[in-house]
Amino acid sequence: MIENVSVSIKRELQASLELKLNHVGNMLKRAAYRDVVRIAETGSVFEFFSFKTPDNQDMMLAVNFLLDPLFGTGQRLYLDFSGYSLGNVEYFRYVNLVAEPVNNYRRTVNLLSRNIHLEKFASLQTEDAMIFKITISSSPDPSPKDAPVKDHIYRTILNEQSSEPMRFTAFSHRTPSGRLTRGRSYVPSAGVIESRVNLSSFDSVDIKIVTGALSQAVTDARASYTDQDSDFEEDAEPEEEDRKSKKPRKSQSLESKDGNEESTFVVQMVSSHVWEAFLFYLYCGELVFAPLKSEGAARDEFIKQFTEKNLDAPRPCSCKSMYRLAFKAGIPHLQNRCLEHLESRLTVNNILVEVFSPFTSQYKEVEDMEMGVLSDLWEQLKKQQGFTEKLRQIYDNGSDHTKSLLWGLLGDAQLINKRRRLA
Known part of the structure; x- marks a missing residue:
């Protein structure tokens, strides 16, 4: 047979x-x-x-x-x-x-x-x-001869002594109040940036142009997004006096060289991890995403193992943060790569967290994709213990947009009856 x-x-x-x-x-x-x-x-x-x-x-x-x-x-x-x-x-x-x-x-x-x-x-x-x-x-698999080229690209981006006229400062950490800390400078080729990214499409709260000394601009830098999906690491809130007197470390190259009036772009919308990965992608088309935060410890372990084995490459970044950046920059093919990765990481264990997240509500393309996945997983979800309680918590704590999505999923009467039974 x-x-x-x-x-x-x-x-x-x-x-x-x-x-x-x-x-x-x-x-x-x-x-x-x-x-x-x-x-x-x-x-x-x-x-x-x-x-x-x-x-x-x-x-x-x-x-x-x-x-x-x-x-x-x-x-x-x-x-x-x-x-x-x-x-x-x-x-x-x-x-x-x-x-x-x-x-x-x-x-x-x-x-x-x-x-x-x-x-x-x-x-x-x-x-x-x-x-x-x-x-x-x-x-896209690189041949062995490509490795030195990519190593060189990564070192070029980080070369603080470069004579390139275009400089960026991005931050790896964020305090609870949204202040950005631990800045780092990047000096990519102006030709690469200008040929691939329209910087004028960014709002000043996302990327701020600073001419001259950077000390005050760096001290005052604040994240333009505060949702939990970002790649910013947590940092303690500095004391007020320390914040006023604190100056950037020389190793970070946060001051203009020789006091001249060159311009620096201060990145506030994504972390330095994401910006670094974005620059690397513009050069060579390579990008490594980390697991979603909703996947728990798998994310941290993946990042740890990757960075230990790849010293001359950006660390894996959030596909959501990169999507936000690609959306602002107007790079559709990069948006698609982010969207594909996000879809590949959705399971019965995290779909509810993701589909009702603030990030998803901001982008219709993301919401449509995740609602489709939610529909496919709906029967499996209903069999999970505590599923009804999860829906109630989401509804009670959710925004008007979240409640509207739930009403669309369950139907007006069904949701009202469900809430009455759970009350």
């Missing part, structure tokens, strides 16, 4: 190609430059174009990547873009950039900056050419 068995078929894609770009200097000096290259063997199209930055202070060379769906896998793909001189000097490298199957896997990447690359690399000026290497893969 033959029984039914499940079959899983996964079509893999692994392709690499190399292009030579001539007259690069002209590309970075002429606005509205555009050229298209089609690679029939891989079904890929590369649209190179130049544009001025919004402040008209720089010229960027970017590329639109598209892939014929016939060559795709139906799942997300991962792209590696790197640029080299004719003598193999590396100008840039972006690894594990995510390309979704929607819209022909379109992905836009800013490659070169006139101010950062053309003026920095003499070889780019003299050769006036560049070797552009691309890898298209179904799997």
Whole structure:
């Protein structure tokens, strides 16, 4: 007798190609430059174009990547873009950039900056050419040769002596009153940030711009979100006199260098753990999420084991905090990754906590997903001991929005009768 068995078929894609770009200097000096290259063997199209930055202070060379769906896998793909001189000097490298199957896997990447690359690399000026290497893969798994690159990326972000003009300060701890403490500086490439994030989309309570000395701004920094889902660690409330006299430690680089008037972005909406992971993701597309806080001790143990084994990588962060950041920054593919992880961690043991949390009520996309999971788990939940009591506690302590959700789940009359029986 033959029984039914499940079959899983996964079509893999692994392709690499190399292009030579001539007259690069002209590309970075002429606005509205555009050229298209089609690679029939891989079904890929590369649209190179130049544009001025919004402040008209720089010229960027970017590329639109598209892939014929016939060559795709139906799942997300991962792209590696790197640029080299004719003598193999590396100008840039972006690894594990995510390309979704929607819209022909379109992905836009800013490659070169006139101010950062053309003026920095003499070889780019003299050769006036560049070797552009691309890898298209179904799997994000890094090869051994990628590890040193990622280590270098992480150290670059943390390099407080960097001459990069863009600096961020974020905090790992928060006091009960919401004051942020234990700040740390990050110095990512301005080109990477400006090509991927619209900083003007953030409110000043989320990310504050400070020009000049940072002491007072750091002392006054307060979390713009106080819900329990954040990655902020708890810190004691400092004494008032200590707070007034306390100055940032030198190791944190919280003062502007040499007293000049450079600007620093003070991050108040997420912890330094999340911001660090966000910067790392912008560079190489890699992101590791921690289990949910509603999963209990599993979260702390996972973070502990990961950080012990990965010294040159950001620690695992909250998918909720990252979703909030991606939502503000307007990065849909990052929102989707956060949402997928959140859904994968929902069980009968934590779905009620999650679906009626303040975080969920703020985002319809999250609420719709979690309500769907709740519906799927409803019959299992009803069999749990104390289920009815949990619903009563949620209703009695919940917001108007929470009560509205419960009424929608149980029906007006059913909920009223249930509450009368439990009263």
